[in-house]
Amino acid sequence: MRHxxxxxxxxFFPQPVYLIGTYKDNGEPNFALITWVTFCSVEPPMLMFASRGKKLTRELVEKHKMFSANLVTSDMMPVADYFGTQSGYHQNKCEAIHVDTFQGSSLAVPILKDSPWVYECALVDVIEKENSSIYIGEVKNILVDETIEDVGYGKIDMYDLDPLIYAPGKYYNISESIGNVGFSKK
Ligand SMILES: Cc1cc2nc3c(=O)[nH]c(=O)nc-3n(C[C@H](O)[C@H](O)[C@H](O)COP(=O)(O)O)c2cc1C
Incomplete structure (x- = not known):
């Protein structure tokens, strides 16, 4: 290969796809599509996402100091795209596309009923950059689809979760697992 x-x-390729959920002051749930997201600590478990520009989600996370991070499946692609291209400032996005939500078990954050894997996070830090901020949340609870039997670390089958993947301009699904971590040592 020549470079x-x-x-x-x-x-940046590939990117995971999450819907970051917050409640508005009037109690309406709101979600934004965020793909700049990753885990960043194990003990305690922490997750972070980056957000740039004026967004309702940023204001609500900073105000209420909590958010949910809902894994997006390939079936949820139309919902995710809507949440990523419409702002919640002047509309109730959940009502507009008819998605069901409920409140988290540990925190007052909205959860998407169709997401099989959801983090409830308490905001612990914000790192400010030029026009964007990095929000770091401590994971207080994880809500998992009850049909997923083995939730042990490394045991989850990606086919059960069927996550949507993003790379600039396009959405993808996953095709196959091609190896277990550590196989090269054997
Ligand atoms: C594929 C895709 C990925 C996105 N990723 C991010 C992201 O990582 N960070 C961000 O701030 N906005 C991202 N957005 C934009 C927000 O989802 C969008 O501005 C949304 O309308 C914000 O909604 P809100 O104003 O209700 O919070 C993304 C949008 C799309 C379509």
Whole structure:
């Protein structure tokens, strides 16, 4: 392979797809599609996401100091795309696309009924950058689809979760697992 240099840009591949949930002051749930998201601590477990520009989600996370992070399945793609292209400032997005939600078990954050794996997070830190912020949340609870039997670390089958994957401009699903971690040592 021969390489050439290109201008620094925000292309980054692949990206996980989560819907970050918050409650508005009037009690309506709101979700934003966020793909700049990753785990960042084990003890205690922490998750972080980055958000740039003016967004209702940023205001609500900063105000209420909590959020949910709902894994998006490939079936949820139309819902996710809507939440990622419409702002909740002037509409009730959940009502507009008819999604069912309920309140988290540990925190007052909205949970999407169709998401099989959801983190309830308490905001512990915000790192400010030029036009964006990194929000770090401590995971207080994880809500998992009851039909998933073995939730042990490394045991979850991605086919059960069927996560949507994002790479700039396009959504993908996963095709197959091609190895277990550590196989090269054997
Ligand atoms: C595929 C996709 C990925 C996105 N990823 C992010 C992201 O990582 N961070 C972010 O701030 N906004 C991201 N957005 C944009 C927000 O989801 C969008 O601005 C949303 O309308 C914000 O809603 P709100 O104003 O109700 O919070 C993404 C949008 C799409 C379509």
């Amino acid at each position: 050439h240099s290109i201008q620094p840009q925000r292309g």
